[in-house]
Amino acid sequence: MSALRPTFPLAAPIGGGDGFRxxxxxxxxxxxxxxxxxxxxxxSAGVGVSLYEVLxxxxxxxxxxxxxxxxxxMARRLHPDAAASPPxxxxxxxxxxxxxxxxAYDTLSDPHRRALYxxxxxxxxxxxxxxxxxxxxxxxxxxxxxxxxxxRSIDKDSEDNLSWGARMRRKWGESLN
Amino acid sequence: xxxSSSLIATHAAPSPFTKAPPPSSSCRRQFSVRAxxxxxxxxxxxxxxxxxWKIDFSGEKPATPLLDTINYPIHMKNLxxxxxxxxxxxxxxxxxxxxxxxxxxxxxxxxxxxxAVALHHVFNTPDDKIIWDVGHQSYPHKILTGRRSRMDTxxxxxxxxxxxxxxxxxxxxxxxxxxxxxxxxxLGMAVARDLLGKKNHVISVIGDGAMTAGQAYEAxxxxxxxxxxxxxxxxxxxxxxxxxxxxxxxxKPVGALSKALTKLQASTKFRKLREAAKSITKQIGGPTHDVxxxxxxxxxxxxxxxxxxxxxxxxxxxxxxxxxxNLEDLITIFQKVKAxxxxxxxxxxxxxxKGKGYPPAEAAPDKMHGVVKFDPNTGKQFxxxxxxxxxxxxxxxxxxxxxxxxxxxxxxxxxMGGGTGLNYFQKRFPERCFDVGIAEQHAVTFAxxxxxxxxxxxxxxxxxxxxRGYDQVVHDVDLQxxxxxxxxxxxxxxxADGPTHCGAFDITYMACLPNMIxxxxxxxxxxxxxxxxxxxxxxxxxxFRFPRGNGIxxxxxxxxKGTPLEIGKGRVIMEGTRVAILGYGSIVQTCIKxxxxxxxxxxxxxxxxARFCKPLDRExxxxxxxxxxxxxxxxxxxxxxxxxxxxHFLSLNGLLDGHLKLRSMVLPDxxxxxxxxxxxxxxxxxxxxxxxxxxxxxxxxxxxxLQLK
Numbered sequence: 001m002s003a004l005r006p007t008f009p010l011a012a013p014i015g016g017g018d019g020f021r022x023x024x025x026x027x028x029x030x031x032x033x034x035x036x037x038x039x040x041x042x043x044s045a046g047v048g049v050s051l052y053e054v055l056x057x058x059x060x061x062x063x064x065x066x067x068x069x070x071x072x073x074m075a076r077r078l079h080p081d082a083a084a085s086p087p088x089x090x091x092x093x094x095x096x097x098x099x100x101x102x103x104a105y106d107t108l109s110d111p112h113r114r115a116l117y118x119x120x121x122x123x124x125x126x127x128x129x130x131x132x133x134x135x136x137x138x139x140x141x142x143x144x145x146x147x148x149x150x151x152r153s154i155d156k157d158s159e160d161n162l163s164w165g166a167r168m169r170r171k172w173g174e175s176l177n
Numbered sequence: 178x179x180x181s182s183s184l185i186a187t188h189a190a191p192s193p194f195t196k197a198p199p200p201s202s203s204c205r206r207q208f209s210v211r212a213x214x215x216x217x218x219x220x221x222x223x224x225x226x227x228x229x230w231k232i233d234f235s236g237e238k239p240a241t242p243l244l245d246t247i248n249y250p251i252h253m254k255n256l257x258x259x260x261x262x263x264x265x266x267x268x269x270x271x272x273x274x275x276x277x278x279x280x281x282x283x284x285x286x287x288x289x290x291x292x293a294v295a296l297h298h299v300f301n302t303p304d305d306k307i308i309w310d311v312g313h314q315s316y317p318h319k320i321l322t323g324r325r326s327r328m329d330t331x332x333x334x335x336x337x338x339x340x341x342x343x344x345x346x347x348x349x350x351x352x353x354x355x356x357x358x359x360x361x362x363x364l365g366m367a368v369a370r371d372l373l374g375k376k377n378h379v380i381s382v383i384g385d386g387a388m389t390a391g392q393a394y395e396a397x398x399x400x401x402x403x404x405x406x407x408x409x410x411x412x413x414x415x416x417x418x419x420x421x422x423x424x425x426x427x428x429k430p431v432g433a434l435s436k437a438l439t440k441l442q443a444s445t446k447f448r449k450l451r452e453a454a455k456s457i458t459k460q461i462g463g464p465t466h467d468v469x470x471x472x473x474x475x476x477x478x479x480x481x482x483x484x485x486x487x488x489x490x491x492x493x494x495x496x497x498x499x500x501x502x503n504l505e506d507l508i509t510i511f512q513k514v515k516a517x518x519x520x521x522x523x524x525x526x527x528x529x530x531k532g533k534g535y536p537p538a539e540a541a542p543d544k545m546h547g548v549v550k551f552d553p554n555t556g557k558q559f560x561x562x563x564x565x566x567x568x569x570x571x572x573x574x575x576x577x578x579x580x581x582x583x584x585x586x587x588x589x590x591x592x593m594g595g596g597t598g599l600n601y602f603q604k605r606f607p608e609r610c611f612d613v614g615i616a617e618q619h620a621v622t623f624a625x626x627x628x629x630x631x632x633x634x635x636x637x638x639x640x641x642x643x644x645r646g647y648d649q650v651v652h653d654v655d656l657q658x659x660x661x662x663x664x665x666x667x668x669x670x671x672x673a674d675g676p677t678h679c680g681a682f683d684i685t686y687m688a689c690l691p692n693m694i695x696x697x698x699x700x701x702x703x704x705x706x707x708x709x710x711x712x713x714x715x716x717x718x719x720x721f722r723f724p725r726g727n728g729i730x731x732x733x734x735x736x737x738k739g740t741p742l743e744i745g746k747g748r749v750i751m752e753g754t755r756v757a758i759l760g761y762g763s764i765v766q767t768c769i770k771x772x773x774x775x776x777x778x779x780x781x782x783x784x785x786x787a788r789f790c791k792p793l794d795r796e797x798x799x800x801x802x803x804x805x806x807x808x809x810x811x812x813x814x815x816x817x818x819x820x821x822x823x824x825h826f827l828s829l830n831g832l833l834d835g836h837l838k839l840r841s842m843v844l845p846d847x848x849x850x851x852x853x854x855x856x857x858x859x860x861x862x863x864x865x866x867x868x869x870x871x872x873x874x875x876x877x878x879x880x881x882x883l884q885l886k
Contacts, residue, residue: 135500142506145496146513152494153517156404163404168371169519 051104051117064109071105074098223266230266232534234553238274241267249323250297250348261298261504265290268317269534273553275328276316280549280673281339284532285314285384288414288501292382292527293317295507296410299515300378303347308363310383312340312353313547314412322348332673334852340677354677355642356615357390359383360409364396364522367405378408378515385413386592389614394491400522401492407522408514409493412501414531416544488524497526502533543595565728568704568763569666571737572723573598575705576635576664577605578738579712585633586712589613591620597637597666617642621649621661628659633712637664640680640722647686654718655690661718662711663687668697668722668762669813670844670861675851680722681844684761684818687720688790694719694744695791697762701728702739703788709739724763724813726854745792753781756872757805759798761787761812761819764863768811771868778881782872790819793826802832802839807875811842811868813861818843838875842868 052058055070078098108114156166222239223232232239243260244267247253256264268290276283294317296307302322309315319337320328324346330336341349351362363381370377387393388411400407488495496514499506507527514523531546532538537556538545545551551558580586580602587609594600594612603610613620617638624634643650643665654661665687668680688695694714698704698721707721734740750765751772760768765786772782783805785797801808812819820841827833842863849857858864870882 138498138500139506142496142499142510145494146510149494149496149514149520149523150517153520156519156521161404163402163521165371165404165406165521166519168405172371172374 051108054100054104055108064111067105067108071101071109074101223263223270225263225266230262232266232270232273234270234273234535236554239267239270241271243267244271244320244325247321248325250302250321253294253298253321256298258505258508261294261508265294265504266534268294268320271320271325271328272316273535275331276548277551277553279329279331279333280551281332282313282316282546283548284535284538284544284546286316287535287538288529288531288533289314289382289412290317290534291502291504291507292410292412292529293321295504295511296380296382297321299508299511300380303350305378306350306363306366306380307348308351308359308366308379308381309341309353310359310381310387311356314382314384315341315349315353318348319346322346332675332851334850334856336851338675338851339673340675352677354675355645356387357383357392359387360393360396360400360407363407363409364400364403364405367407368403371405378406380408380410382410382412384416385411386416386615389592390616391618397488397491397493397522397524404492404521406520408511408520409522409524411497411524411526412529413498413526414529416531416546493522493524494520495524495526497524497528499525499527501527501529563727565701565730567598567727568701568723568725569596569598570601571701571704571728571733572637572664572666572708573601574737575708575739577602578736579708580606580609582738583633583712585631586635587611587627587632588635588637589620589624589627590637591615591617591642593637593639593642596639597664599637617646618649619646621646622653624661625649625653625657625659628654628661629657633660633662633715635662635664635711637666639678640665640668640683641678643683644686650687650718651690655692658692658717660715662714663718663720664708664711665720665722667725669724669764670849670854670857671725672854672857673851676848679849680724681813681815683720683722684790684812684814685816685821688818688822690718692717693791694789696721696742696789698723699760699763699765699786699788700731702731702733703786705734705737705739706742707739710741710744713741714744722762726763729766742788745789745794747785747787747789747794747797749797750784750786751782753783755782755805756780756807756876757783757785757801757809758868758872759785759787759801759808759810759823761790761810762814764811764813767858767863767865768868770865771872774865774869774885775872778873778878780872780876787819787823790822793822795826798823798826799830799832802827802837806836807838807840807872809840809842809868809871809875811863813863814844816841816843816846840871840875842871 055067055074057066057070075098078094078101106113107117222236223230223241225231243256243264247264253261253264269287272283272286272290276286296302297318300307307318309318316328316331318341319325319331324337327337332339338345340352340354342352343349350366351359353359359381360383363379367379370379383393397409400409496510499510501507510525514520514525530539531544532541535545535556541556545556549558549560576586576588580588588599588602588606589611590597590599591613592615594603599610599612603612611623613623620636620638621643624636627634638646643663650663653659665680665683667678668683671678671680684695684697687693694717696707696710696719698707704721704723711719711721747759750769753772756775758768758772765784768784772784775782783801785801787794787797787810810820810823820843824833824839824841827837827839833839844861844863849860851857852860855864866885870885873879873882873885
């Protein structure tokens with residue numbers, strides 16, 4: 001199934017509410033939309049809430065069956081067509097929670113995506129809830145990127161790279177010898 | 178207080194936040210003592226605190242001892258990182274105090290101080306080329322490249338230009354003013370370098386707002402394909418619209434790109450996994466790096482947030498996000514990329530804050546993007562009180578009034594909510610105002626689509642910016658005769674912004690289109706009537722142009738609601754004999770003044786306001802031609818516009834075969850440099866004096882023409 005990914009309509013008026021404009025992404029890579037879904041699901045559910053809490057299951061433990069059952073339970077309660085709550089009142093809140101549940105299920109029901117999510121939770125218990133210490137992570141991130149670029153740079157102009165730039169670099173490199 | 182150890186740059190401290198060691202007897206300390214000794218008891222105003230450098234804006238311009246030693250980038254080469262941080266603080270103070278005296282673009286420059294310092298420290302300009310997109314953030318660059326002493330003349334007649342200009346300095350690699358051209362230009366320079374066998378670096382600096390334009394993608398796509406070495410710095414300050422705010426607060430980002438960039442900055446969870454994968458591949462290293470790189474590429478595409486793959490799909494290697502105010506980080510990254518032999522095209526995504534370091538700018542909703550003279554202590558601008566509002570505001574008012582009565586009216590602009598006045602419209606009708614980002618081509622065709630379905634779109638785009646969407650005007654709007662209304666603000670000369678923003682060509686390029694109705698108001702009341710006229714024209718496209726500046730103070734129609742004019746009908750403003758002056762647009766006011774000044778010479782001219790260039794008021798032109806000996810047309814536009822249409826009509830109808838002396842006064846066939854509006858009009862030869870002198874010369878009284886004041 002494809003994940004829900006929040007989108008902005010490209011020419012939307014500024015100031016228009018975007019709270020519930022979530023659409024299905026067409027050909028998005030599964031994992032990258034998992035990250036989007038995970039962060040948006042957590043965001044919809046509120047900061048500090050893991051996807052497991054959204055579904056109401058014990059963290060990391062539930063088998064696929066339990067996840068499915070938990071989802072069905074929550075969906076029955078929160079589905080817009082379910083007549084549980086008084087009509088009109090609190091339906092916006094209900095819709096928001098339903099979307100969070102939906103996105104949590106999308107991530108946790110796919111074994112691959114669930115594994116990625118579990119690992120992220122394990123490595124830093126607080127990171128999923130804190131966007132604040134972003135910048136301290138950035139440095140490590142770009143240091144890795146630079147290291148990789150160094151490798152690529154050495155490798156880039158090998159014989160089988162036929163890009164225009166590579167050909168020009170080889171040409172001038174040879175003429176210096 | 179004068180000899181404070183906090184003024185001294187620490188020597189090669191690993192982090193800028195460590196405590197300063199006790200002052201050694203470095204010559205730099207003596208330098209700072211000297212600077213303060215001359216000032217007597219003057220307070221130290223740039224000081225280093227734990228959290229960074231703090232500038233005190235409450236007094237006079239602070240001493241800038243380090244900046245005083247920098248005339249050209251080469252003087253920065255031997256500075257240490259802490260020195261460069263002190264330099265950045267001094268540069269910020271310099272910018273704030275300078276712009277407070279001259280007006281100009283403030284906060285964009287403040288946001289890129291560290292970037293400019295880092296670039297000039299690491300790279301060797303002018304051999305290495307730095308291209309600033311749009312260019313309004315280039316003030317620190319100009320200060321560091323030998324123009325500090327002239328910064329007090331910026332944006333003034335014969336002074337520094339407000340944007341990079343190749344004629345001005347060899348350090349300005351490419352002229353800018355319109356946005357989103359830096360990557361294209363940079364790629365051109367990189368390819369030229371490769372073909373010529375040179376070894377310099379090319380760096381293009383582009384903002385997240387400018388990234389919303391299609392040309393940036395065209396350039397990135399081509400860069401990825403050609404694989405030439407090129408560095409693109411994406412300066413992301415989350416300000417995609419100008420002036421970066423609606424009436425109620427900061428403008429929200431306008432498209433999916435901004436969302437992607439935000440994700441890039443915010444993604445945490447899955448980056449952790451990628452870091453784990455990376456450390457494994459790093460350990461493998463050595464000859465297996467090929468395989469490792471592939472694995473990482475795969476992992477990155479799968480795991481990372483969507484944004485970085487966007488640039489990588491286009492073929493640019495993405496690095497970031499990076500804290501754009503951390504000099505150490507910036508210098509490290511630039512040095513490393515510079516040292517690589519074959520990085521190909523690289524995109525470095527830095528995150529900055531617009532207006533950083535100047536609290537009033539950081540706090541202002543529009544971030545003090547473009548300012549007039551202001552008080553550095555408070556940030557309060559000295560806006561002169563005018564009895565009339567600007568043409569832009571009259572336009573917005575009357576459009577709102579039209580839209581109140583007709584629910585089909587919608588408004589479109591391209592990231593210029595403040596400049597076009599449509600922020601007011603957006604506040605009144607939030608669902609009917611569309612900001613498409615810096616995308617004029619899309620704006621025009623988007624409006625065409627709206628019109629095709631029966632809505633009444635008003636496209637408010639500056640005259641010079643509409644040049645970008647010209648094919649769309651011709652092919653999508655005019656050819657299909659769709660009723661899109663174009664409101665061309667900033668028509669004619671625009672003053673301090675200079676030729677890049679000058680709206681010289683719109684009469685020419687609009688009036689040559691077969692189906693377009695082209696009109697221009699001579700004052701603000703006429704503008705309101707033309708807005709109403711445009712709203713009423715529903716079977717073909719139309720446009721109207723109005724200048725930068727304020728109204729002249731005529732009586733406005735009741736309730737600011739205009740009445741539609743009769744199409745193709747001008748008006749006679751004053752009657753005279755022998756000489757007729759036919760003006761088009763706001764220059765009619767100058768014609769009236771010229772006519773008044775000619776009374777002193779016993780000449781009574783007829784002054785007419787053409788109102789329409791297309792369809793021309795043939796009756797009026799014929800009458801003027803038949804009943805006068807001399808006909809002078811005046812417009813604030815290039816050759817090929819109103820005057821050409823008049824002369825074409827006259828010649829086709831045989832009216833040039835007889836007694837008539839026809840002269841067309843237009844903008845000269847060259848670019849008019851930035852300056853004050855009065856100076857520019859003088860330079861262009863379209864002032865009151867010039868019009869009167871033309872009439873006198875034609876009447877055989879050239880000596881009086883020369884004597885006019």
